[in-house]
Amino acid sequence: MPKPSYHILVCTNKRPPGHPRGSCGENNADAVLEKLTMAIEEKMLFGKVILSTSSCLGPCSIGPVVVVYPDSVWYNKVKPEDVNEILDKHIGQGQKVDRLEIPDELWG
Numbered sequence: 001m002p003k004p005s006y007h008i009l010v011c012t013n014k015r016p017p018g019h020p021r022g023s024c025g026e027n028n029a030d031a032v033l034e035k036l037t038m039a040i041e042e043k044m045l046f047g048k049v050i051l052s053t054s055s056c057l058g059p060c061s062i063g064p065v066v067v068v069y070p071d072s073v074w075y076n077k078v079k080p081e082d083v084n085e086i087l088d089k090h091i092g093q094g095q096k097v098d099r100l101e102i103p104d105e106l107w108g
């Protein structure tokens with residue numbers, strides 16, 4: 001197996017409904033993970049990308065959170081329909097998807 005160029009992390013942490021912090025799991029992270037899994041296979045990106053689930057990454061209320069390394073690009077509010085754009089533009093062309101990136105002002 002070649003060393004992957006990209007590592008995609010998907011937070012799938014779940015908290016109980018109504019929890020004050022919310023969670024990516026509560027915001028359909030499992031569907032994002034499923035779409036990523038299928039799309040990586042369809043686009044034959046094995047070897048270029050490795051996909052992992054993650055527990056809480058911090059910005060819970062704006063999940064699902066997806067992080068792409070080594071670029072350290074953090075995406076928020078990712079939906080299954082965003083997956084192809086992330087794979088085609090970010091992984092395929094090396095350009096982040098600006099509209100999904102967590103804005104700088106949300107970091108303390």
Ligand code: FES
Pocket residue numbers: 011012013014022023024025055056057058059060061063064065
């Ligand atoms: S639950 Fe996903 S970032 Fe906290």
